[in-house]
Amino acid sequence: MIHNFNNFKFKNNKLNTIIIYIYNFLKKPSYFCLTIIIFLAIFGPYFVGDPLEISKGPRLSAPSFDFLFGTDQYGMDILSRVINGARIDLFTGFTASFLAASIGMPLGAFAAYKKGVWDQILLRTSESFQAFPVLILAMGTIAAIGSSISNIIFVIAIVNVPVYIKLTRSSVVPILEKDFIHAARCAGKSDFKILFKHILPNVSPVVISQFSVNCAWAIQILAALSFVGLGVKLPIPEWGAMVRGGSDYILYGQWWVSIFPGIAILLTVLTLNHVADVIGEN
Amino acid sequence: MRIVAYVFHRLIILLLAVFGVSIITFIVTRVLPGNPAYLIVGVQADQSTVDAVIDRLGLDKPILEQYWLYMRQLLLGDLGTSWRTGNPVSFDLSSRWPATLELASIAMILAIMWAIPLGLLSSIRKRSFSDYLAKFLSGLGVAIPEFWLATLLILVFFAGFEIAPAPIGRIMHASPPESITGMYIIDSIITANWESFYASVAQIILPATTLAITTGAPLLRVTRTFMIEVLDSQFIRSARAMGIPKMSIIFRHAFPNVLLPVSTMIAVLYGYLLGGTVLVEYVFSWPGMGKYAIDSINSSDYAPVMAVVVLSATSYLLVYLLTDLLHLVVDPRTR
Numbered sequence: 001m002i003h004n005f006n007n008f009k010f011k012n013n014k015l016n017t018i019i020i021y022i023y024n025f026l027k028k029p030s031y032f033c034l035t036i037i038i039f040l041a042i043f044g045p046y047f048v049g050d051p052l053e054i055s056k057g058p059r060l061s062a063p064s065f066d067f068l069f070g071t072d073q074y075g076m077d078i079l080s081r082v083i084n085g086a087r088i089d090l091f092t093g094f095t096a097s098f099l100a101a102s103i104g105m106p107l108g109a110f111a112a113y114k115k116g117v118w119d120q121i122l123l124r125t126s127e128s129f130q131a132f133p134v135l136i137l138a139m140g141t142i143a144a145i146g147s148s149i150s151n152i153i154f155v156i157a158i159v160n161v162p163v164y165i166k167l168t169r170s171s172v173v174p175i176l177e178k179d180f181i182h183a184a185r186c187a188g189k190s191d192f193k194i195l196f197k198h199i200l201p202n203v204s205p206v207v208i209s210q211f212s213v214n215c216a217w218a219i220q221i222l223a224a225l226s227f228v229g230l231g232v233k234l235p236i237p238e239w240g241a242m243v244r245g246g247s248d249y250i251l252y253g254q255w256w257v258s259i260f261p262g263i264a265i266l267l268t269v270l271t272l273n274h275v276a277d278v279i280g281e282n
Numbered sequence: 283m284r285i286v287a288y289v290f291h292r293l294i295i296l297l298l299a300v301f302g303v304s305i306i307t308f309i310v311t312r313v314l315p316g317n318p319a320y321l322i323v324g325v326q327a328d329q330s331t332v333d334a335v336i337d338r339l340g341l342d343k344p345i346l347e348q349y350w351l352y353m354r355q356l357l358l359g360d361l362g363t364s365w366r367t368g369n370p371v372s373f374d375l376s377s378r379w380p381a382t383l384e385l386a387s388i389a390m391i392l393a394i395m396w397a398i399p400l401g402l403l404s405s406i407r408k409r410s411f412s413d414y415l416a417k418f419l420s421g422l423g424v425a426i427p428e429f430w431l432a433t434l435l436i437l438v439f440f441a442g443f444e445i446a447p448a449p450i451g452r453i454m455h456a457s458p459p460e461s462i463t464g465m466y467i468i469d470s471i472i473t474a475n476w477e478s479f480y481a482s483v484a485q486i487i488l489p490a491t492t493l494a495i496t497t498g499a500p501l502l503r504v505t506r507t508f509m510i511e512v513l514d515s516q517f518i519r520s521a522r523a524m525g526i527p528k529m530s531i532i533f534r535h536a537f538p539n540v541l542l543p544v545s546t547m548i549a550v551l552y553g554y555l556l557g558g559t560v561l562v563e564y565v566f567s568w569p570g571m572g573k574y575a576i577d578s579i580n581s582s583d584y585a586p587v588m589a590v591v592v593l594s595a596t597s598y599l600l601v602y603l604l605t606d607l608l609h610l611v612v613d614p615r616t617r
Contacts, residue, residue, distance in 0.1 A: 128302030131598040133557025133591060138574045140587045141310060143579045220427055227429045228564055228576055243430050247565075250437050258437075262430035269425040 031275035037268055041086035048080040051237040060254050070256035072245060074235070078256065081237040082264050088238050089268065090215075092153055092222045097214035099213035104164025105207055109195055111165065112172035123169065126162030134159050139230050152231055156218045164277060167210050171203040207278040216272035223265050239265045285610060296603050303595045307514030307588055356592070366578060371589045374574065379593070380464025380541055381452060382570035384557040385563070388467070389484055389493035394548065397498035401505025405513060406532065416502055423499025432492045432565040439488060447484050451565040456481035489566040493559060497551045504547045508540040542613050549605035556601070557594030 024230040026032045049056070054074045058069075063070040069078035138155050145151050175181065176199070184194050223240030225231030232238035234245050239261040246257025298601070343351070355362070361371035404416035432449075439446035447454055452466055456478040459470040470479035511520065513536055521531050560572030567573065571590050579587040 083307070085612070101378065124298060125302055125306075128299045128306060131299060131303060131553070131595040131602075132306070133381075133554075133594045133598075135559070135560050136557060136572065136587065136594070137310070138589055139579050140561075140584070140591065143582065144584075216425070223427055224429060224561055227427075227561065230579065243427075243433065247433050250433055251441050252541055253441060258430070258433055262427060264433070265427045265430065266422075266425055269427075272422060273421065273425055 020099045028278055030271055030278050032269040033267075035273050037086065037271060038090065040083055044060050044083040045080075045087065048083050049077060051076065051081040051084040052235055053077070060249065060257070062254075069260045072242075072257045073249065076235070078242075078260055081242060082239070082260050084237040085239045085242065085261060085264065086268070087148070088232065088236070089219050089265070091224060092149065092156070093215040093272075096153045096156035096218040096222075097160060097211055099153065099209060100160035100214065101164050101211055103157070105160040105168045105200065105203075106195075107161070108165040108168025109172050109200055111205070112169045112176065113191065113195055113199070119169075120146065122165055129159075129162040130166075132159075135221065135224060137226060139228065142225060147225075147230055147233070149232070152222060152225065156221050159221075160214055160218065163214065164207065164210065164280055168203055168207060170207045172199055175199055175202050192228040201231045205279065209276045212272050212276035212279065216269040216276075219268060219272075288610070289607065292603055292606055296599055299599050300596055303592060304353060304356060305349075307595075308591055310588075317608060338375070361589035361592075364578065364583050364586045366581045366583040366586075371372075371586050374586065375571065375589060375593065377464060378571045378574045379423055381386065381568060382556065382559055382572065384465040384467060384565070385486065385489055385493070385559055385568060385570060386552065388490040389497060389559075390548070390552050390557060392494035393498035393501055393551070394489055396494065397502040398505050398544065401502045402509060402532070402537070404502075405506045405509035408510075413590045416506060419500045420502045420506075423495050423497075423502070426496065428492060429561040429565055431495060432489065432562050435488050435492055436565070441491050446488050447481075449488060450567060451567050453478060453482045453483055454485060458482075487566055489559075489562045492562050493555065497555060501544070501547055501551060505540060505544055509542045512536045513537045538612075542609060545605055545608060545612065549601050551603040553598035 026035060045051075049051045054076060056077050057071045057075055059071065059075045061067060061071045066262055067077055067079065069082060072078055072081070107122060111119040138159055141155050142151060145155075181194065181198060184198050187199075222231055222238070223243070226233075226238050226240035227244045229244065232241050234241050242261035243265075246254070246259075246261075250258050334390075359372060361375070363369070364371050364374055367374055390425065400412065400416050400419070404410075404413040407413060436446075436449050440449060452458070458466055459475045459478045460473050461484075462469050462472055466482035467479065470476070470482060518531060518536055521535050526535070557571075559568070559570060560576065562568065563570045563572040563578055575587050575590040578584070
């Protein structure tokens with residue numbers, strides 16, 4: 001074990017910085033786990049074989065050395081499906097919360113900056129939005145507009161926008177009173193420039209932390225939608241849909257079909273939440 | 283007088299929020315692509331049938347007039363008719379609403395029962411076993427997918443140990459009690475019908491536990507964080523210096539100060555539960571609002587879905603209002 005890695009020197013100074021940065025990044029358990037999950041999502045599918053191959057093994061065979069996570073009712077390899085599922089789940093989670101952040105953050109900052117009527121309208125709208133039963137609303141909307149992945153991402157993003165509006169607004173308000181904002185205003189900078197160059201960079205840590213929580217939540221919503229049969233449909237490897245597919249067999253003791261995808265959701269969400277905590281602490 | 287003004291102010295905000303809810307629901311139903319008339323009659327229907335439906339729903343009228351008609355219907359308590367069950371939606375909901383209310387309330391009670399004591403214990407004894415347990419459970423409870431936890435509990439307690447009844451509906455092997463409130467547990471206590479009391483309690487334990495685990499986690503976190511903050515404050519230090527017994531410091535001096543954030547959290551969670559039991563209801567075939575909504579969605583029956591959305595949003599806002607009013611009682615500073 002190298003205990004004080006930060007003092008360790010390579011000859012190349014730039015390389016040194018990069019390596020120390022990567023080391024410090026991976027030193028935190030949650031960042032390490034997140035890196036592994038993303039790595040598995042990107043490269044894993046090339047190693048575990050086709051997730052859609054039917055009758056790869058006997059139907060519903062228990063976990064063994066041939067099939068580490070067992071096989072499902074069509075004889076598909078569950079390990080391969082769980083790893084391939086990471087792609088679709090992570091992709092949806094990241095895109096949906098990125099979309100939500102890029103709509104909600106400017107709106108929230110705008111509300112705080114403008115004050116008055118716009119502020120009240122945006123605030124009240126997002127409060128009303130938060131009173132809604134998110135899942136039922138998302139389910140109803142997706143059932144109406146069709147359950148393609150882009151529609152699902154869009155709906156999950158929309159229901160998450162109010163979170164960012166409220167968060168950004170509440171973190172921008174105290175910054176508005178700071179001296180450097182007054183100085184920027186005295187220097188004659190435009191509202192747009194003050195907002196995007198001076199205010200938003202200051203709230204970005206809070207928003208990034210929220211982004212991580214939101215990814216986790218988006219993954220949970222996607223899995224829930226697929227579980228009730230409104231999101232991604234089988235046989236596409238998606239964790240929620242896989243839990244649903246196995247839930248018929250669980251009463252007969254064939255637990256592995258549902259359990260492994262569920263653990264995948266749990267671990268991913270746990271990691272993302274923890275990453276948010278770590279970002280929040282710094 | 284100030285209290286009256288405050289209550290009045292809060293009521294106006296509530297009305298504004300309900301207004302916002304109605305606008306959003308209206309937009310979602312009307313502005314979404316796809317003609318709702320086709321959703322009702324099906325794509326193969328001939329033009330005259332479609333026209334009749336469009337005329338009945340008022341879809342050819344200007345958007346503002348449509349909104350006015352929609353609001354008038356809502357205010358008159360007319361939530362539309364479900365063509366799947368053939369009943370008015372308000373009639374269907376009158377049996378489903380108590381089922382959800384019962385499940386949410388029991389779950390909330392269970393959550394309070396485990397989360398608050400553990401939160402207190404972990405804040406008092408930092409770095410102890412109970413502290414780590416609290417951290418672990420609060421992390422797990424937030425992250426665990428509800429539907430998966432429900433499946434897991436069924437696997438362990440129904441399929442595995444065979445101590446829980448089959449996860450089908452609200453009551454088994456007994457007739458439901460005479461309907462007074464619609465909540466089986468309360469009704470069976472009132473009518474002293476112990477057979478159906480035991481049967482309905484046995485049915486509710488697993489779904490309520492699932493929800494209690496997931497909703498207890500944020501509650502635990504809030505209790506722990508605020509309790510640690512209060513225990514670090516000056517007045518607790520002076521109370522300790524004065525030699526006041528530990529129990530008295532915790533329960534008489536510190537705990538009342540966390541009641542405010544904790545009760546707000548309870549309100550938020552309870553309000554959320556009233557519309558958020560969908561997945562658990564789905565897994566346990568619990569005939570509540572969430573199951574009703576999913577069944578309606580699956581057969582493209584939109585009036586019930588919108589009714590459920592409006593009803594649970596309104597009840598969320600109401601719960602929130604009630605908590606704010608309760609704060610007047612709990613916290614003398616707000617008066």
